[in-house]
Amino acid sequence: xxxxxxxxxxxxxxxxxxxxxxxxxxxxxxxxxxxxxxxxxxxxxxxxxxxxxxxxxxxxxxxxxxxxxxxxxxx
Numbered sequence: 001x002x003x004x005x006x007x008x009x010x011x012x013x014x015x016x017x018x019x020x021x022x023x024x025x026x027x028x029x030x031x032x033x034x035x036x037x038x039x040x041x042x043x044x045x046x047x048x049x050x051x052x053x054x055x056x057x058x059x060x061x062x063x064x065x066x067x068x069x070x071x072x073x074x075x
Contacts, residue, residue, distance in 0.1 A: 002034050017061070018045075018053050025053030027060055 010016050017029050025045045032038050045056045 014054060015050065018050075018057055020050075023048050025050065025056075027053075027057045029061065029064075031064065 017027055019026050019028070025047055026042060027045055028040070028042045030038050030040050043060070045053045047053050047056065
């Protein structure tokens, strides 16, 4: 299946796609599927550390073929 991630990166915000819900960081992004539907991904990163949350987010996005470096989308 050919999945396309819809990634909009605000280079001034290192916490793009992240939010803190009562002390736990979460990640959110959207996948656009070949059948013209979309799937929203929201997952807990199970950490209270913003630094660790950024690393986990970057790893999660990399699973879908998107690299984010220094707050910008590079692929």
